[in-house]
Amino acid sequence: MKKDFFILRLLVLAILWVGLGVLLLQGKLDNRLVWQGLVFSALILLGCLIEYLLGYKGDPYILPVVQAIMALGLVFLARIRPASALRQFWWASISLFVFYLVLLALRDYKILGRYRYLAGIVAVGLLLLTLVFGVAANGATSWLELGGIRFEPEEFVKIAMLVFLASYLGENEELLRIGTVQFGRFSLPDWRTFGPFLVMGTFSLGLLAAQKSLGTALVFYLVFVLTLYVVTERFLYLAVSVPIFLLTGSLGYLLFGHVRLRVAMWLNPWSDTTGGGYQIAQSLFSIAGGRILGTGLGNGIGAFQVPAASTDFVFSVIAEELGFGGAMAVLCLFLIIVIRAFVVSLRAQERFGQILAAGIGILLGTETLIILAGVTKLLPLTGIPLPWVSYGGSSLLVHFILLGILINISHSTAAGTFGLKAKRREYSA
Amino acid sequence: MRRGIRYVAIGFATSFILLSFGLVYWQVAKADSLQNNPANRRLILMEDRVKRGGIFDRNGEILAQTKTTDGKKTRVYPKGEIMEPLIGYATLKYGASGLEHSLADWLFGIRNSTPAQELEQIFQLPRQGDDVVLTIDSNLQKVAFDALKGKRGTAVALDPRTGEVLALVSQPSFDPNNLDKNWKEISTVESSPLLNRALSKYPPGSTMKVVTSAALLRAGLNTTDLYNCTGSTVINGQRIGEQNDKEHGWVNFNKALADSCNTYFATFGVRAGSQRFLEAARGFGFGQKIPFELNVAPSTVANQKALPDALDINLLAESTFGQGQVMVSPFHMALITAGIANKGVIMTPHIVDRVLDPDQNVVLKTKIQPWLEALTNEEAEKVTSAMITAVNDGTAQPGALPDIQVAAKTGSAETGGDVRTHGWYIAFAPADKPQIAVAVLVENGGTGGGSAAPVAKALIQEALSMKEGDRK
Numbered sequence: 001m002k003k004d005f006f007i008l009r010l011l012v013l014a015i016l017w018v019g020l021g022v023l024l025l026q027g028k029l030d031n032r033l034v035w036q037g038l039v040f041s042a043l044i045l046l047g048c049l050i051e052y053l054l055g056y057k058g059d060p061y062i063l064p065v066v067q068a069i070m071a072l073g074l075v076f077l078a079r080i081r082p083a084s085a086l087r088q089f090w091w092a093s094i095s096l097f098v099f100y101l102v103l104l105a106l107r108d109y110k111i112l113g114r115y116r117y118l119a120g121i122v123a124v125g126l127l128l129l130t131l132v133f134g135v136a137a138n139g140a141t142s143w144l145e146l147g148g149i150r151f152e153p154e155e156f157v158k159i160a161m162l163v164f165l166a167s168y169l170g171e172n173e174e175l176l177r178i179g180t181v182q183f184g185r186f187s188l189p190d191w192r193t194f195g196p197f198l199v200m201g202t203f204s205l206g207l208l209a210a211q212k213s214l215g216t217a218l219v220f221y222l223v224f225v226l227t228l229y230v231v232t233e234r235f236l237y238l239a240v241s242v243p244i245f246l247l248t249g250s251l252g253y254l255l256f257g258h259v260r261l262r263v264a265m266w267l268n269p270w271s272d273t274t275g276g277g278y279q280i281a282q283s284l285f286s287i288a289g290g291r292i293l294g295t296g297l298g299n300g301i302g303a304f305q306v307p308a309a310s311t312d313f314v315f316s317v318i319a320e321e322l323g324f325g326g327a328m329a330v331l332c333l334f335l336i337i338v339i340r341a342f343v344v345s346l347r348a349q350e351r352f353g354q355i356l357a358a359g360i361g362i363l364l365g366t367e368t369l370i371i372l373a374g375v376t377k378l379l380p381l382t383g384i385p386l387p388w389v390s391y392g393g394s395s396l397l398v399h400f401i402l403l404g405i406l407i408n409i410s411h412s413t414a415a416g417t418f419g420l421k422a423k424r425r426e427y428s429a
Numbered sequence: 430m431r432r433g434i435r436y437v438a439i440g441f442a443t444s445f446i447l448l449s450f451g452l453v454y455w456q457v458a459k460a461d462s463l464q465n466n467p468a469n470r471r472l473i474l475m476e477d478r479v480k481r482g483g484i485f486d487r488n489g490e491i492l493a494q495t496k497t498t499d500g501k502k503t504r505v506y507p508k509g510e511i512m513e514p515l516i517g518y519a520t521l522k523y524g525a526s527g528l529e530h531s532l533a534d535w536l537f538g539i540r541n542s543t544p545a546q547e548l549e550q551i552f553q554l555p556r557q558g559d560d561v562v563l564t565i566d567s568n569l570q571k572v573a574f575d576a577l578k579g580k581r582g583t584a585v586a587l588d589p590r591t592g593e594v595l596a597l598v599s600q601p602s603f604d605p606n607n608l609d610k611n612w613k614e615i616s617t618v619e620s621s622p623l624l625n626r627a628l629s630k631y632p633p634g635s636t637m638k639v640v641t642s643a644a645l646l647r648a649g650l651n652t653t654d655l656y657n658c659t660g661s662t663v664i665n666g667q668r669i670g671e672q673n674d675k676e677h678g679w680v681n682f683n684k685a686l687a688d689s690c691n692t693y694f695a696t697f698g699v700r701a702g703s704q705r706f707l708e709a710a711r712g713f714g715f716g717q718k719i720p721f722e723l724n725v726a727p728s729t730v731a732n733q734k735a736l737p738d739a740l741d742i743n744l745l746a747e748s749t750f751g752q753g754q755v756m757v758s759p760f761h762m763a764l765i766t767a768g769i770a771n772k773g774v775i776m777t778p779h780i781v782d783r784v785l786d787p788d789q790n791v792v793l794k795t796k797i798q799p800w801l802e803a804l805t806n807e808e809a810e811k812v813t814s815a816m817i818t819a820v821n822d823g824t825a826q827p828g829a830l831p832d833i834q835v836a837a838k839t840g841s842a843e844t845g846g847d848v849r850t851h852g853w854y855i856a857f858a859p860a861d862k863p864q865i866a867v868a869v870l871v872e873n874g875g876t877g878g879g880s881a882a883p884v885a886k887a888l889i890q891e892a893l894s895m896k897e898g899d900r901k
Contacts, residue, residue, distance in 0.1 A: 226437055229433055229437070230430060230433035230434055230437055231430060231433065232433070233430065233432055233433040270466070270468075273466075273468035274468065281466075281468055281469075284455055284459075284463060285463055285464075285466065285468075285469040285470075285471060287452070287455045287456060288455050288456060288459055288460045288463035288464065289460075289463075289464065289471050290456055291456055291457070291460050292456065292457065301470070301471050301474050305470060305471075305474075319452065319456065323456065324452055324453065324456040324457065327452050327456070328449055328452065331445055331448060331449055331452075334445070335441070335442065335445045338438075338441050339438060339441075339442070342434050342437070342438045345434055346431060346434055354430060355430075358430075358434055358437075361438075361441075362437065365441040365444075369441070369444050369445070369448065372448055373444075373448060373451070376448065376451040376452065376455060377451075377455075378447070378448065378451045
């Protein structure tokens with residue numbers, strides 16, 4: 001088992017160094033990036049050692065797969081925007097460090113559950129702060145500046161929100177499932193039970209919409225609805241969520257010009273390829289330019305042509321340079337993570353962990369789907385980062401913290417921390 | 430909770446599969462059409478990395494070539510404006526147009542690329558694209574270009590037996606060699622030299638009567654029956670007039686076409702009915718995309734729909750002599766003429782004869798194949814006979830040649846407003862064994878016989894003065 005651990009990490013390093021090597025041969029690599037790459041590689045191997053020393057017993061696939069995705073992302077950032085890549089390597093190293101910190105310090109992840117309402121208040125408070133003091137960029141007011149460092153509170157809110165959801169749903173599960181108030185044929189939970197959920201949902205979504213972070217609002221909405229469904233297994237909640245979404249969506253469409261533009265450009269980007277349709281048209285040109293095998297790393301044209309190539313549209317550049325094969329590989333890696341998160345949830349021995357792991361899986365899945373469907377014109381485009389790939393420290397850090405929590409859940413299941421006698425089998429390869 | 434997770438997991442897996450179908454759609458199914466989208470700069474940016482192949486005429490004369498001096502590539506066009514806007518241009522700054530645009534994937538060597546070209550692409554080595562040999566004859570092209578000088582118009586010459594494009598001229602033109610310097614003027618001047626007039630649509634005027642003829646013949650018209658033209662007639666309350674209200678007197682089919690008698694074609698066209706008329710138009714390729722290397726605007730019978738289900742009587746009457754809402758590109762008109770010349774069969778037009786890889790191996794040789802069967806052999810003979818009458822004893826006389834029998838038809842298309850008519854002239858020769866079919870249009874040139882016929886005459890004379898064997 002330990003050997004597999006190690007081999008998977010070597011594969012990650014191979015992805016990183018083959019990529020950086022190709023760029024080096026083409027003369028497109030900043031020398032400082034080589035050093036950064038070495039530091040990062042050392043951290044990955046060191047981490048492997050730490051896991052060994054700690055006797056880590058959790059899911060052996062999640063971390064290497066995430067690292068593989070991240071290695072790919074770093075290579076592409078180095079190719080698209082070396083200046084960003086320099087910073088992103090720093091963020092990657094810091095995030096990896098924080099990940100192991102979480103792994104060590106937050107072994108008893110259940111502590112998080114105690115701060116349910118604090119988490120909720122912090123989440124809403126952060127969003128409110130951003131709305132008032134935030135800095136606008138790319139049309140959305142979603143950055144806060146603190147001592148010269150810019151960060152995106154909405155990313156950190158994801159952690160608080162998931163903790164709140166897991167704790168709240170774990171406690172009110174029964175009441176939500178059975179309901180206490182009769183509404184014709186349906187029995188619904190009363191206000192005291194459902195109130196906190198509704199208040200949190202409405203507040204956070206409203207604040208996100210006010211910041212014009214439509215993509216993140218959509219992610220949150222889906223996470224709320226799907227997690228609620230997963231816990232209660234009541235189809236009613238899903239069924240009700242659709243008309244609510246359509247209603248608010250239409251309202252947004254009628255009220256906001258930028259929403260109308262997004263939809264119009266989704267329906268027909270070719271009508272205005274130099275104006276509003278520019279982004280999506282360039283993204284599709286780039287994806288189509290890759291064909292089956294891709295142009296090869298460093299040969300694509302999308303890296304200069306596609307707007308926001310290092311953030312929202314990074315997948316378009318990957319699809320061009322690695323082709324359909326490479327894009328499918330990225331899709332598969334993400335799907336593996338999502339499914340493994342669900343597996344962790346299914347195997348977890350107590351409710352809070354189960355819900356939290358499922359919530360993390362749902363979050364990762366929706367984020368990936370929304371941005372990838374956006375750049376491939378399957379859905380209207382709402383710019384959100386592709387987890388672990390897009391440039392941006394906040395997103396990277398937050399996703400590694402979530403990963404740390406997920407892995408801790410997996411580990412305590414395997415180690416039987418929470419007092420279950422029957423030790424389940426270890427997930428060995 | 431187990432069931433919930435399982436369902437959600439299945440939902441995510443399904444969504445990812447849908448996403449991968451999306452990738453297949455864009456990266457496989459739509460890859461070519463997106464690559465050719467005019468807003469896509471991929472092909473233009475490739476300019477930087479690839480040495481574009483050359484473009485040659487049928488006699489091997491260089492039409493476009495990339496020269497490298499001190500590592501700097503320049504695209505030169507030895508024939509200058511004679512070949513424009515047909516050949517087009519290819520610059521990093523302004524993109525590409527014409528054949529430089531539509532043949533770009535060959536010229537870059539990315540279509541059916543050889544293993545060597547593949548390797549060069551993967552390793553980003555300096556690459557050489559494929560050479561393209563056209564069916565164009567520079568001599569003919571120059572003759573037509575000179576004949577149209579000072580006018581706004583276009584001339585297209587085809588070989589009716591093969592569909593080869595021998596000349597395709599549009600005036601005014603521009604010099605592609607100093608494009609970057611002169612771009613501002615070229616792109617803004619009112620006469621729009623960048624526009625390829627051969628591929629744009631115009632009302633066909635009386636040249637449309639050759640198409641209407643098919644409908645008349647199929648309606649059982651006896652070509653020897655006489656009709657009395659009194660200078661104008663009234664059909665369904667609408668007055669149909671002759672040009673200058675000229676009375677043609679008693680005419681049969683041949684004489685009606687030769688004298689370009691509107692009332693004859695309107696009367697018998699309405700009698701033949703809109704179905705027969707539309708069927709004839711469809712047979713000649715109206716409303717269809719013309720299979721050609723350049724994008725040609727499809728010809729239309731009505732504004733609402735290219736080929737409507739039926740026409741009302743008034744519109745039908747006007748359409749029979751090419752007014753109303755009928756719009757045809759001069760290129761399509763040349764194809765129609767070639768179809769009549771080739772016993773009713775329109776051959777698929779093409780301008781690329783063959784494509785050669787950098788080692789001069791043939792990677793593509795265009796196949797000669799029919800496109801449409803517009804007329805039966807017998808119908809084609811009857812129309813040809815009338816077009817001969819038009820040259821010998823009718824409006825098309827200015828295009829006659831002393832020792833070669835030409836078959837032709839004129840047109841003077843009204844464009845609305847108080848401006849001179851567009852002059853049309855379509856012709857093929859020799860009438861009994863056609864080697865060349867021509868369509869000429871002169872914008873606001875007045876009558877076809879006066880403005881367009883001399884251009885067609887010069888083209889036919891030049892083409893037939895060369896012995897069969899001279900043209901390869």
